[in-house]
Amino acid sequence: MPQYKTVIHWFRRDLRLMDNTALHHAAKEAAQVIPAYVLSDWKSQHGWTGSTRQQFLCGCLDSLSKNLETLSSRLILRCGQADVELERLIHETQAEAVYYNRDYDPYGREMEKKLQEVCNRIGIPCHSYKDRVLHEADEVLTGSGGPYRVYTPYSRNWLGLNKTASLGKLTTLGQAPDPAIKSLPVPTLEHWQLPEATAILPAAGERAARERMKTFIENRTLHAYAQKRNIPAGVTTSRLGQDLRFGLISIRELHERCMAAAALATTPDARTSIETYIKELAWREFYLAILWHYPEVFDEEFAPEFRGMPWPGSDEDFQTWTQGRTGFPIVDAGMRELLATGFVHNRVRMIVSMFLTKDLHCHWRLGESHFMQHLLDGENASNNGGWQWSAGTGADAAPYFRIQNPWTQTKRYDPDGSYIRTWVPELKNVSAERFMDPPKDNRAIAPGYPLPIVDHSTERDRTLAIFAKHRGK
Numbered sequence: 001m002p003q004y005k006t007v008i009h010w011f012r013r014d015l016r017l018m019d020n021t022a023l024h025h026a027a028k029e030a031a032q033v034i035p036a037y038v039l040s041d042w043k044s045q046h047g048w049t050g051s052t053r054q055q056f057l058c059g060c061l062d063s064l065s066k067n068l069e070t071l072s073s074r075l076i077l078r079c080g081q082a083d084v085e086l087e088r089l090i091h092e093t094q095a096e097a098v099y100y101n102r103d104y105d106p107y108g109r110e111m112e113k114k115l116q117e118v119c120n121r122i123g124i125p126c127h128s129y130k131d132r133v134l135h136e137a138d139e140v141l142t143g144s145g146g147p148y149r150v151y152t153p154y155s156r157n158w159l160g161l162n163k164t165a166s167l168g169k170l171t172t173l174g175q176a177p178d179p180a181i182k183s184l185p186v187p188t189l190e191h192w193q194l195p196e197a198t199a200i201l202p203a204a205g206e207r208a209a210r211e212r213m214k215t216f217i218e219n220r221t222l223h224a225y226a227q228k229r230n231i232p233a234g235v236t237t238s239r240l241g242q243d244l245r246f247g248l249i250s251i252r253e254l255h256e257r258c259m260a261a262a263a264l265a266t267t268p269d270a271r272t273s274i275e276t277y278i279k280e281l282a283w284r285e286f287y288l289a290i291l292w293h294y295p296e297v298f299d300e301e302f303a304p305e306f307r308g309m310p311w312p313g314s315d316e317d318f319q320t321w322t323q324g325r326t327g328f329p330i331v332d333a334g335m336r337e338l339l340a341t342g343f344v345h346n347r348v349r350m351i352v353s354m355f356l357t358k359d360l361h362c363h364w365r366l367g368e369s370h371f372m373q374h375l376l377d378g379e380n381a382s383n384n385g386g387w388q389w390s391a392g393t394g395a396d397a398a399p400y401f402r403i404q405n406p407w408t409q410t411k412r413y414d415p416d417g418s419y420i421r422t423w424v425p426e427l428k429n430v431s432a433e434r435f436m437d438p439p440k441d442n443r444a445i446a447p448g449y450p451l452p453i454v455d456h457s458t459e460r461d462r463t464l465a466i467f468a469k470h471r472g473k
């Protein structure tokens with residue numbers, strides 16, 4: 001006999017039916033689950049997101065809505081502040097409890113607190129669950145019970161912890177919400193008054209994400225991950241960032257599938273690859289833990305010694321960087337890939353972010369916010385972590401004096417120039433050697449392609465001087 005008659009499941013970054021912890025508990029403990037999603041009501045622009053990610057969200061909601069129909073249920077879409085809208089829905093449906101999966105950024109946490117207050121006031125329970133991660137921030141602590149500040153010891157601890165098993169498929173949510181319960185239609189970009197998305201996006205929704213996960217594991221990209229993951233040309237990584245970001249796949253299931261593949265792997269290279277991949281999943285949780293323990297990273301440098309440092313870069317150089325017109329082919333390829341697809345390969349994210357902060361001396365926050373506007377997997381914790389890492393100010397940051405040289409990086413990771421030629425069409429007939437050094441004759445390497453806007457070694461010295469001076473204060 002279920003404990004409740006009717007409950008609400010509040011969908012957030014868990015837009016799936018498979019192995020969704022809170023939803024499974026709701027389905028088990030109630031005769032009827034009302035699936036609800038609350039759309040944000042900002043208009044025209046938002047500091048954290050632009051058309052690309054919102055377009056993908058629309059597709060995910062459309063798919064979720066259809067998947068719920070196959071369970072004879074119906075997604076209830078509302079718009080506004082989540083606590084206010086859910087309170088309304090509690091009254092309309094006479095729900096006896098609310099279920100949700102926890103979010104870890106300060107804004108998500110704030111909203112959870114407000115919802116908890118609403119439920120307390122009404123006198124109904126509000127059940128929250130761990131779902132987005134394998135281990136929450138407070139499960140991975142140092143011997144003295146404090147948070148880790150660097151990745152390597154964190155990951156050692158994280159890897160050794162027992163992982164929760166996945167919950168499998170959901171079969172029913174009970175009766176569909178009463179037709180009298182109103183829902184908004186699945187949104188389009190017009191809802192936020194956003195312009196059409198120009199990037200070519202992967203298919204949205206749970207089914208497409210599961211297909212990507214399957215392909216990654218079964219086509220053996222996973223088995224060659226350690227050897228190939230730094231090569232930006234072609235598909236050498238899982239490309240599951242957006243699927244984890246929106247909760248289209250479960251982290252437990254992904255981890256379990258990787259472990260199953262490891263058990264069947266027949267070569268040491270394949271086993272190493274799978275271990276390497278799982279360590280990347282730990283990076284994601286490391287940055288979520290950093291944000292949980294140190295929410296101030298949104299506003300300032302994680303490393304106190306670099307707070308208040310000057311970033312004298314110009315707006316003009318920043319704009320040139322965003323457009324992929326710096327004259328550094330690998331940087332321009334990355335920035336154009338971002339605009340064209342909402343994705344940039346991790347190695348190239350490191351190159352372009354270090355270039356903006358260490359060659360152009362622009363504040364990492366400018367790059368952080370440009371990425372959040374355009375990345376499909378744009379996620380506050382990882383993005384902030386990645387930017388501060390590159391800027392030399394973050395948790396487990398690249399030390400400020402270790403500055404990647406974009407020319408050398410090209411030689412190492414795009415030796416035949418195929419990544420660059422894919423994204424910078426004016427360079428399609430230029431030989432790869434010309435991408436590995438600044439042009440010696442000071443002439444453009446192709447018609448219409450700019451000369452490098454800075455000299456890397458001069459700017460490297462300048463960065464070292466700025467950091468050293470600030471540290472010496």
Ligand SMILES: Cc1cc2nc3c(=O)[nH]c(=O)nc-3n(C[C@H](O)[C@H](O)[C@H](O)COP(=O)(O)OP(=O)(O)OC[C@H]3O[C@@H](n4cnc5c(N)ncnc54)[C@H](O)[C@@H]3O)c2cc1C
Binds near residue numbers: 244346349
């Ligand atoms: C400047 C900068 C900004 C970044 N911004 C984001 C962001 O907004 N959102 C985001 O998810 N990742 C971000 N990353 C991390 C990483 O680049 C992406 O997770 C990765 O490129 C996504 O592609 P993939 O799924 O093919 O990765 P894979 O290599 O297949 O990795 C699998 C998964 O592990 C996680 N992961 C891998 N590397 C990292 C990492 N360094 N930090 C945190 N998680 C990681 C991601 O969830 C990823 O999907 C950023 C890195 C840098 C250097």
